[in-house]
Amino acid sequence: MADCFDEMRGANGEIRPAYAGLDAWLRDLEPDILEQRRQEAELLFRRIGITFAVYGEADSTERLIPFDVIPRILGAAEWDLLRRGLTQRVKAINLYLKDIYGRREILKAGLIPEDLVFQNQVFRPEMNAQKVPHDVYVHIAGIDIVRVDAKTFYVLEDNARTPSGVSYMLENREIMMRLFPDLFSRYRVAPVENYPDELLATLKSVAPDTAAADPTVVLLTPGIYNSAYFEHSFLADKLGIELVEGRDLLVKGGVVYMRTTEGPKRVDVIYRRVDDDFLDPLAFRPDSTLGVPGLMSAYQAGQVTLANAVGTGIADDKAIYSYMPEILRFYLGEEPILQNVPTWRCRDPDDLAYVLDHLPELVVKEVHGSGGYGMLVGPMADKGRIAAFRTRIEADPKNYIAQPTLALSTCPTWVERGVAPRHIDLRPFVLTGRDAVRIVPGGLTRVALQRGSLVVNSSQGGGTKDTWVLDT
Amino acid sequence: MRIRVSHQTAYRYDTPASRVIQILRMTPRPHDGQHIVRWRIDVSADCRLTTQEDAFGNITHAFSDDLPTDHLEMLVEGEVDTQDTGGVVRGTIERFPPSLYLRETALTRADPPIRDFARAVADTAADGPLPLLHALVQAVHAEVLFDTDPTHPATTASEAFSLRRGVCQDLSHIFIAAARSLGIPSRYIGGYFWRSDGVTAQDAGHAWVESFVPDLGWVAFDPTHAMCATDAHVRVATGLDYLGAAPVRGTRFGGAGESLAVTVHVEQAAQQVQS
Numbered sequence: 001m002a003d004c005f006d007e008m009r010g011a012n013g014e015i016r017p018a019y020a021g022l023d024a025w026l027r028d029l030e031p032d033i034l035e036q037r038r039q040e041a042e043l044l045f046r047r048i049g050i051t052f053a054v055y056g057e058a059d060s061t062e063r064l065i066p067f068d069v070i071p072r073i074l075g076a077a078e079w080d081l082l083r084r085g086l087t088q089r090v091k092a093i094n095l096y097l098k099d100i101y102g103r104r105e106i107l108k109a110g111l112i113p114e115d116l117v118f119q120n121q122v123f124r125p126e127m128n129a130q131k132v133p134h135d136v137y138v139h140i141a142g143i144d145i146v147r148v149d150a151k152t153f154y155v156l157e158d159n160a161r162t163p164s165g166v167s168y169m170l171e172n173r174e175i176m177m178r179l180f181p182d183l184f185s186r187y188r189v190a191p192v193e194n195y196p197d198e199l200l201a202t203l204k205s206v207a208p209d210t211a212a213a214d215p216t217v218v219l220l221t222p223g224i225y226n227s228a229y230f231e232h233s234f235l236a237d238k239l240g241i242e243l244v245e246g247r248d249l250l251v252k253g254g255v256v257y258m259r260t261t262e263g264p265k266r267v268d269v270i271y272r273r274v275d276d277d278f279l280d281p282l283a284f285r286p287d288s289t290l291g292v293p294g295l296m297s298a299y300q301a302g303q304v305t306l307a308n309a310v311g312t313g314i315a316d317d318k319a320i321y322s323y324m325p326e327i328l329r330f331y332l333g334e335e336p337i338l339q340n341v342p343t344w345r346c347r348d349p350d351d352l353a354y355v356l357d358h359l360p361e362l363v364v365k366e367v368h369g370s371g372g373y374g375m376l377v378g379p380m381a382d383k384g385r386i387a388a389f390r391t392r393i394e395a396d397p398k399n400y401i402a403q404p405t406l407a408l409s410t411c412p413t414w415v416e417r418g419v420a421p422r423h424i425d426l427r428p429f430v431l432t433g434r435d436a437v438r439i440v441p442g443g444l445t446r447v448a449l450q451r452g453s454l455v456v457n458s459s460q461g462g463g464t465k466d467t468w469v470l471d472t
Numbered sequence: 473m474r475i476r477v478s479h480q481t482a483y484r485y486d487t488p489a490s491r492v493i494q495i496l497r498m499t500p501r502p503h504d505g506q507h508i509v510r511w512r513i514d515v516s517a518d519c520r521l522t523t524q525e526d527a528f529g530n531i532t533h534a535f536s537d538d539l540p541t542d543h544l545e546m547l548v549e550g551e552v553d554t555q556d557t558g559g560v561v562r563g564t565i566e567r568f569p570p571s572l573y574l575r576e577t578a579l580t581r582a583d584p585p586i587r588d589f590a591r592a593v594a595d596t597a598a599d600g601p602l603p604l605l606h607a608l609v610q611a612v613h614a615e616v617l618f619d620t621d622p623t624h625p626a627t628t629a630s631e632a633f634s635l636r637r638g639v640c641q642d643l644s645h646i647f648i649a650a651a652r653s654l655g656i657p658s659r660y661i662g663g664y665f666w667r668s669d670g671v672t673a674q675d676a677g678h679a680w681v682e683s684f685v686p687d688l689g690w691v692a693f694d695p696t697h698a699m700c701a702t703d704a705h706v707r708v709a710t711g712l713d714y715l716g717a718a719p720v721r722g723t724r725f726g727g728a729g730e731s732l733a734v735t736v737h738v739e740q741a742a743q744q745v746q747s
Contacts, residue, residue: 118572125527125712128567251493252536254522282495282721286626293723294493297534300524 005149006421007072007411018075018470021186026070026412026419034414037069037179044175065168066463071176071183072411072424072445079190079441079469082145082153082428085338087437088328090141090430093160093315095331097137100314101127111326120320121368122313124276126283130300132309133206134434139307140199140271141430142166142444145338147409154341154406156425158324160316161308162273165444166429167231170195170238172444172466188471190441196238198431198438203269205433206305211268218242218258220249220272222290232273246274251294256304269305276310318367318401319345342404346397355402356393359386362402363454364393377454379405408454411465413447423448425456426467441469473555473703474509474741477664479548479677481720482733485541489727492517493536497662497709498548498719501531504555504563506707511550517541528659528716529565530709540726551741552706559700561682561690561707570684573657579713580645580660582653583630589615590650601656601685605693612647613698620675625714640679641714643695647681648713657684661692662717664706664738672739677719680705706738 005011008019015023045064074082099105100117107114117123142163144156173192177184200217207215221232223245236243242258249267250257257264272279278288283296298304314320320327322343328336344351344362355362359378366374376389393400410421428443445465446456456462479498502508515521517537524532537544576582582590590608597607619637629649632642644660651658658681665678680694680701692701701707711717724730 114569115571115574118568119575121575125568125572128527250491252538253520254534281723282493286715286721294495294534294536297495297522297524297532301522 004407004421004423005147005409007147007409007424010150016075018073018078022071022073022183025183025186034069034419038067038414041067041069041175041179044178045171048171066449067172067175068413068422068447068449068463068465069176069179070412070414070419071466071468072426073187073468073470074442076470076472081337082426083439083441085153085155085336086143086428086430086439088332088334088337089143089155089158089324090138090432090437092324092328092331093141093158094135094137094432096327097309097312097315098135099331101130101311106327106330109330111330112320112323116319117314120314120317122276122311122317124311124314126296126300127309127311131302133208133302133305136206136432136434137309138312138315139202139206139309139432141432142427143430145426145428145443146341146406147426148406149409153338155324155338156341157318158316158321159427160312162275163427163429164228164231164273165427165446166195167234168464169429169440169442169444169467170234172464176466187468190469190471192440192442195429195440196235198440199235199271200239200241202431202433202438203271203305203307205435206307207268208302208305210303212266215268216258216266217269217271218244218249218267220244220246220270220274220292222274222278226273228273235271241271246289246291249292249295251292251298254298254301254303256292256295256298267304269307271307276313279306279310318365319347319398322401341406344402346393346400346402351402352393352397355400356390358402359390361405363405364389364400364402367399367401375455377405380452380454405454408448411445411447413449413463413465415449415451420451422451423454423456424465442467473666474551474553475664475666475704475706476551476737476739476741477549477706478735478737479664479719480733480735481546481548483544484731484733485543485724485727486729487727488540488542489544489724489730490540491536491538491725492541492544492722492727493724494534494720494722496533496535496546496720497526497530497717498546499531499533500550500552500663500706500708501529501565502563503561503707505557505561505703506555507553509551509553511552512548514547514549516543516545527567528710529567530711530717542727546720554703554706556703559692559702560688561692561701564690564710570657570690573659573684573712574652574655575712576652577713577715578628579626579715580629580649580652582649583633586629586633586646586649587653589633590653593650594654601683602688602691604654605651605656605683605685605691608647608650609693609695609700610698612643612650612695616643616646616695618643618696625718639676640694640696644679644681645713647693647695651681651683658682659690660711660713660717661701661707661709662711662714662719663708664736665694665697666704666706666738666740668704672737674736674738676734677708677736678705679714679717682710 142159219236278290280295364376408423413422431438445467521533597604623638629645632638682690709717
């Protein structure tokens, strides 16, 4: 880990300016305070009820995501770079989706292989030639960013379907302000608590033309058994909109209504946290009980806006990811401000040969996996696991991509024996409306709590930190 | 040939359904081998039919009925002029390149037994996709027994193939799964079939397959009858599988004890002499 860039100490051990105040504060601190505060934070989180379910565990009960009391800090210049890069990337993603479901110029230009799109389950034929209000497909994106040195931020993943985690961003800040008011007095930290207002403004801005002057927005959740249900109810509450399940909505005469005690009420915008497959049993999986029968008909008729649009998976699919630099250049005629992680596509024979020769040093990902499942971290894997993965890759090369094992930056983190560096990433949330792209400064910083671990997913034992963007 | 179709669907509910919503794919479009003379849809519910076009160019009609009802009837009726084109289907609406029709769906997944079956057919067939498809249509017909008992609309190709039994839908799914596993784009077709034996009353519509052959285009194969589609076939809807071309997709709220009666009549229309 000696080779890693540390957010506080850089590569050479010198405290970086943004962390000077934190460093001084940490040194002044009574020894037991951090552990006390950590316990207080845990108590607060339990009281609020922030939990999530881990899939694939035998005892799949809800548990707390560990919260680390030491913030991650970004200077104003660093954030400016990220903000510009994120805005550029999400603009390109929206233009790409409009094209892929429209004229398909990028396929005609031969920049992306046709089969990667058309044979991809996340490409939705139903969206072909479908107009979406103001050409916005991805209203809410959660772009995962990692850092490898002082100047280089890589985009690790574009989450363009139903990204979650923003409730932790908001809660972490609230808890930090309660626990460490003195620390906030040393810094000018950009606020994040306006996120719900920005989100609501974004959603209202993309209401269909048929909507009333003040459109009705609802949040559609799969229900209490979903791992992110807490976030759904939390956001609905913060936005002041109704939290609904599929059975609370109905489609009549091509219009979507919400059942209320005063009779049906027209719905204009649905912030849906239900996956495409489950949205409408008449259009997608017929066995879905989570969706709204007829919703796609209403959507196709332009009577309701879905945020995000249907079929955005064809933008954040891991098979498409490696083409993002070309996508940015094609639609914007600009060089990407934020780089992709160098990626080998196992569908390409040369890349495949390289990957199979270098498995112990690479990270291999399933094209259609998520949440850190179905992934090989070469340097951490034993011979048996590498051999097993080799067999899987050889059987179905198309389904895998590989990347170098990145030396993710570290950040001081409170662990059992004191403060120690742990690897982190960052998920900023990018909002795109009719009028503007909005990004609340910061995002969700995830931290791999195991020493040396590079997997920050909460489903794999990761924790979170408050993320500070400094005003100056 | 001029074919007259009448397709009646009747739902009965023991306790009234409070709400019904349905999407119909029951309206044929013309192509080079098919001219629609007249066609109409009647629904018993007092509601508006909303006409749209789906991703694959099928005409859809959506309707919902909010009044509690213990019955719902639909009548589809019309006449179509057909020509035998040797199975070659031209003049259809194409929204996607053929490669889209290599996508796997839940109903058409090629499991190892279907892959092996497809490979074995390919190994013995003459070179080229067309002879291969002709061999495949014969092989599916010979391998899978037509039997209305063991399968239902949600039966997958894999399940039907392990039973070696099924209806036209199942035979079509097996053909599609096998053809796609060999890299041949294939799609599901829903429609009607005129029987030359004089029997006009049928329990359901018919289903077959179109596969894409380079330099020739889409060619229609009917595994139930081990032949290419002819002027006996009326093409109504297309999709990646049954679900994409289903004549009716719908849900109801309440309405326990549903019973469904379907009557299909396909007959040759009497030629009228124009004077």
